[in-house]
Amino acid sequence: MDISIVIPLYNEEESLPELFAWIKRVMEAGGFTYEVIFVNDGSTDNSWKVIEALKAEHRETVRGIKFRRNYGKSPALFCGFQEAQGDVVITMDADLQDSPDEIPELYRMITEEGYDLVSGWKKKRYDPLSKTIPTKLFNATARRVSGINNLHDFNCGLKAYRKEVIKNIEVYGEMHRYIPYLAKNAGFTKIGEKVVHHQARKFGKTKFGGLNRFFNGYLDLISLWFLSTFGVKPMHFFGFLGSLMFIIGAIAVIIVGISKLYAMNHGMPYRLVTDSPYFYLALTSMIIGTQLFVAGFLGELISRNSTERNKYQIEKTI
Ligand code: UDP
Ligand code: MG
Secondary structure (H helix, E strand, O other), X not given: OOEEEEEEEOOOOOOHHHHHHHHHHHHHHHOOOEEEEEEEOOOOOOHHHHHHHHHHHXXXXXXXEEOOOOOOHHHHHHHHHHHOOXXXXXXXXXXXXXXXXXXXXXXXXXXXXXOOEEEEEOOOOOOOHHHHHHHHHHHHHHHHHHOOOOOOOOOOOOEEEEHHHHHOOOOOOOHHHHHHHHHHHOOOOOEEEEEOOEOOOOOOOOOOOOOHHHHHHHHHHHHHHHHHHHOOOHHHHXXXXXXXXXXXXXXXXXXXXXXXXXXXXXXXXXXXXXXXXXXXXXHHHHHHHHHHHHHHHHHHHHHHHOOOOOOOOOOOOO
């Protein structure tokens, strides 16, 4: 099979028939063998009924996964990825904002130009300013942290992947915003971009409003960065900081001690050790240093028991 199209959806009943008809038109025009996997993320409207009706009409090409409740876009993508059989896997949103007309070119970039992942770039975007401005900021940070400098639009719903990529990454929580980073961490580094057409939402409204998504988005980015750099060697992070604190503490102790001894020996007036500011510096930094060390050891113990500890990306064995 050439193409699997994975579509996570939450309350998108109005869009689905039109979206499927459009995909079908494009796929047939290009002569592709394909499947469309609708992942119904606990919709409370009639989305599932619509999917069942599509399935009844197009047994061969339509597949559906129904979550019992709303888990989020990342879990929906994850489950769709597990089912996907096509050589190239396309993800797109269900709301008709992404155009199926882009699929043949995305497919070509993966199969002919050898990309592992091609992300859409909504260069001209039809969303309110309250969405587009924070998104710019978000993308700039994500580029820096991930080191994927050629992507303008990490969170574009329209992306294409070589099959190995989606079978070897685990999208969880709200990590769908950082799939290129996940892919890069798994060793898929040929990541490209294609400018795609974007349309205003035709039906319903956005499921990702509100400001807390940015806060959570940044926290997720920090977690990912931490996991990819120190995930299996937490002691390298905490041990370093702990040692640093310890050294600061030790220097402070030496200053306190020497200055008191010096004053005593030279018959100068001297203060109690506890009157010196260095005493408090020594005290706090040694306590913090010890705690960081303990955190490092705990982290090591946890990672030693983790099922991930020996999960490596093996491309080939012969
Ligand atoms: N979506 C989902 N689960 C959720 C929220 C959203 O599957 O909990 C789907 C949604 O139905 C759509 C896609 O994720 O197909 C992108 O959502 P939306 O269009 O609301 O995001 P926006 O384009 O506004 O960023
Ligand atoms: Mg949308």
